Amino acid sequence: MNQPQGKIVALLALTGALFTASVHAGVFPDFGYAPPKSEYSGPPFQLSQDYPKAPPGASSMPAFFQHLPKTFSNDFETWRPYMEEVKKYCLEGNTEIGWKVQKNKIRRWYHMPWQHYGPNGREGISGLTKEAPIQPGQLASTQTDSGQTYAVGIYNDIGAYTIGQVWKDPDNPDPSYTSKPKSFPNGTVVCKALFADIDVKTVPFLANPLLWKAYTTETFTSTDRSVTQVALIQMDIAVRDTRVSDTGWLFGTFQYNGAVTGKANWNNLVPVGIMWGNDPKETGNDFTNPKPVETKINPALKQTAINANTQELPPTHLGWNGRLNGPVDNPQASCLSCHMTAEYQQLALMNPTFQANPPPVGGDEWMKWFQNIPAGQPFSPGTQSTDYSLQLSGALANFYDWKCNHSGVYADGVNACTKLQTLKLIKASNAPEDEVHKVQRSPELEELE
Numbered sequence: 038m039n040q041p042q043g044k045i046v047a048l049l050a051l052t053g054a055l056f057t058a059s060v061h062a063g064v065f066p067d068f069g070y071a072p073p074k075s076e077y078s079g080p081p082f083q084l085s086q087d088y089p090k091a092p093p094g095a096s097s098m099p100a101f102f103q104h105l106p107k108t109f110s111n112d113f114e115t116w117r118p119y120m121e122e123v124k125k126y127c128l129e130g131n132t133e134i135g136w137k138v139q140k141n142k143i144r145r146w147y148h149m150p151w152q153h154y155g156p157n158g159r160e161g162i163s164g165l166t167k168e169a170p171i172q173p174g175q176l177a178s179t180q181t182d183s184g185q186t187y188a189v190g191i192y193n194d195i196g197a198y199t200i201g202q203v204w205k206d207p208d209n210p211d212p213s214y215t216s217k218p219k220s221f222p223n224g225t226v227v228c229k230a231l232f233a234d235i236d237v238k239t240v241p242f243l244a245n246p247l248l249w250k251a252y253t254t255e256t257f258t259s260t261d262r263s264v265t266q267v268a269l270i271q272m273d274i275a276v277r278d279t280r281v282s283d284t285g286w287l288f289g290t291f292q293y294n295g296a297v298t299g300k301a302n303w304n305n306l307v308p309v310g311i312m313w314g315n316d317p318k319e320t321g322n323d324f325t326n327p328k329p330v331e332t333k334i335n336p337a338l339k340q341t342a343i344n345a346n347t348q349e350l351p352p353t354h355l356g357w358n359g360r361l362n363g364p365v366d367n368p369q370a371s372c373l374s375c376h377m378t379a380e381y382q383q384l385a386l387m388n389p390t391f392q393a394n395p396p397p398v399g400g401d402e403w404m405k406w407f408q409n410i411p412a413g414q415p416f417s418p419g420t421q422s423t424d425y426s427l428q429l430s431g432a433l434a435n436f437y438d439w440k441c442n443h444s445g446v447y448a449d450g451v452n453a454c455t456k457l458q459t460l461k462l463i464k465a466s467n468a469p470e471d472e473v474h475k476v477q478r479s480p481e482l483e484e485l486e
C-alpha cells in the first residue's frame with residue numbers, strides 16, 4: 038500500500054463523522070415484522086427517531102398546560118375542556134397523514150426505539166405492537182368471541198429529548214435520565230392509539246369503524262401473521278406536569294363511539310376520564326365491573342374523574358373499583374397503577390393479579406399497587422425508574438435480552454454482558470434472574486416465545 042498517510046486519516050475522520058450523524062437517523066430498526074410483498078405493497082412503517090439533541094425551549098410547552106383546572110375535582114365536567122385540548126394536541130396534523138408522525142407539519146412526534154423485538158414486536162405497516170388479549174364480554178355483552186389489541190405510542194419533542202439522551206449511545210442505554218433526581222421533563226406528552234382485532238359487528242360502539250392495515254398474528258396466541266384491518270378503539274394520553282402533587286403525571290383515555298359522527302372518524306373518540314393518583318386509601322371492590330352493561334362510577338374516588346354522560350360514553354368497565362382504565366385494559370388495574378411500576382430492571386409485576394397466588398383484594402400487599410409514587414422514583418428498591426414509561430422499561434429489557442442472551446454464550450458459561458463490564462445495567466440490581474419480568478401488558482404474553 039502506498040497511500041499517503043494523510044489521506045487515510047482524512048477518510049477515517051469522514052467515516053467517523055458519517056457514523057455520528059447516522060446515530061440520530063436510522064440507527065434503530067424500524068420494525069420487526071415485515072409483511073410479504075405479495076400481501077402488502079404500500080410504504081413501510083418508519084420509526085421517528087431523529088430525537089431532539091437539545092432540550093426544546095419554552096415555545097414547545099403545550100398550550101393546553103394553561104388550562105389545567107385550578108382544583109382537581111372528580112367531576113369530569115371540570116376536566117372536559119382540558120381533555121378535549123389534549124386530544125386535539127395528539128391528533129392535530131397526525132390524522133391526515135395516517136400518523137406518519139415525523140411528517141407532521143404542526144409539531145413533530147417520535148417513537149420509542151427497541152419495540153421491534155420479540156414475539157409481540159412492531160409490525161411493518163403501521164408500527165403497531167401486540168398488546169393484550171380481549172376477553173369475551175370485555176367490550177360488550179354481545180361480544181362473545183375473544184380478540185386482541187395492537188397499539189402505537191408517540192412522544193412529543195419534550196419527551197423525545199429524554200429518549201434521545203437515554204439512547205445517546207445506542208449500544209449502552211442509560212435510564213438514569215428518567216430516574217431520581219431526573220425524570221421526564223415537565224411538558225412531556227405521550228399519546229397512544231389502540232386498535233382491536235375483533236368482529237366489529239359484535240361491538241355496538243365499533244359501528245362505523247376507523248380501520249388501519251396491520252400485519253397481525255392470526256389470534257392472540259398464534260405467531261402466524263397476515264395483513265388484516267384493525268379498528269381504532271381507544272386513545273391513551275400521559276402528561277408530565279410538575280404541578281400534579283402526588284405522582285407528577287396525568288393519565289387519561291378516550292373510547293371510540295361510532296355513533297358520534299356516524300362515519301369512520303377520529304372525532305368519534307369520546308373521553309372516558311382522567312386520573313392523577315391511585316386513591317391509596319380506597320380499599321373497596323364494589324365498583325369492579327369486568328363485563329360492563331353499565332359504567333359504574335365510584336364517587337369515593339377523589340383522584341379519578343369519569344365521564345358520566347351515558348349518551349356519549351358507551352357502557353365501559355373501567356379499572357379496579359372504578360379507577361380509570363380503558364375498554365381494552367385490565368379491569369383489576371388502573372393506568373397509573375401499571376405505569377408506576379416502570380423500572381429497569383423490571384423487578385415489579387405490573388399488577389397484583391399477575392402471579393400464581395395473588396394477595397387478598399384490597400389488603401396491604403394488594404394496595405402496594407395502588408399507592409402514589411412520585412415521578413422518577415422506582416417501584417422496587419435497587420432499580421432505576423423509567424418514570425411511568427413502560428415502553429422505555431420494555432425497550433431496555435428488549436435491548437439487554439438481545440445484547441446479553443442472543444449474542445451467544447462463552448465456553449466459561451457466561452454471556453456477552455458478563456464479559457462486557459461496560460454494560461453495567463444488566464446488573465443494576467442483585468435480583469435473582471427469575472425475579473426479572475418482561476414488560477408486557479398481560480401475563481399471557483410471557484408464554485408467547
Ligand code: HEC
Pocket residue numbers: 152166168188190191227228229273274275288289290361362363366367370371372373375376387388425426427428429431476477478479
Ligand atoms: C396492565 C397494565 C397497563 C394498564 C392498566 C395500562 N397500561 Fe399503558 N402501557 C402498558 C404497557 C406494558 C405499555 C408499553 C407497551 C406498548 O405501548 O407497546 C403501555 C404503554 C402506554 C403508553 C405509551 C408510553 C408509555 O408509558 O409506555 C401510554 C401513553 C399509556 N400506556 C397510557 C395508558 C393509559 C392512559 C392507561 C389507562 C387508561 C393505561 N396506559 C393502562 C401497560 C398498561
